[in-house]
Amino acid sequence: MxxxxxxxxxxxxxxxxxxxxxxxxxxxxxxxxxxxxxxxxxxxxxxxxxxxxxxxxxxAGDLEEFTVELRLNGTPFQRTVWDALRRIPYGETRTYGQLAGILGAPAASRAVGLANGRNPIGIIVPCHRVIGANGSLTGYGGGLERKQRLLDFERGASLF
The missing domain is CATH 3.30.160.70 (Methylated DNA-protein cysteine methyltransferase domain)
Known part of the structure; x- marks a missing residue:
């Protein structure tokens, strides 16, 4: 229910x-x-x-890793990507290609991007920490402005 x-x-x-x-x-x-x-x-x-x-x-800047229980509903590949997202340290970023390499599928950066975009639990599963190969901000379901603000916040550049 x-x-x-x-x-x-x-x-x-x-x-x-x-x-x-x-x-x-x-x-x-x-x-x-x-x-x-x-x-x-x-x-x-x-x-x-x-x-x-x-x-x-x-x-508030007092928590870097969420421990709340999650139910990630998706394909096995999507769940694998979302699990990898949760291992990106607070304040750091990874590229889609780096994630694909971590998953043992270096040619799958586009598939990683598609799975990242379907993340059902934003912020807690930190899809905002994934950037383009050239360091640019790329698609974010919540909008690029929010993505930039989240990254700035985690890097200590912007406090609320």
């Missing part, structure tokens, strides 16, 4: 979605690949205390 809540953040409202009490979605306003609202289930503002607490600590 799915349930959701909406919480504030320095990046705008975040919609948290749980499936049987386990976080399976974190979506930003106007996010590409955001599922329709009707798929989020009923609203429950009490179910997400741990995730909200960790997000507040992250935005």
């Amino acid at each position: 799915k349930q959701h809540t909406v919480t504030d953040s320095p990046y705008g409202p975040l919609t948290l979605v749980a499936d049987d009490g386990v976080l399976c979605g974190l979506y930003m306003t106007d996010q590409r690949h955001r599922p329709p609202e009707e798929t989020f289930g009923t609203r429950d503002d009490t179910l997400f205390a741990e995730a909200e607490e960790q997000l507040k600590a992250y935005f």
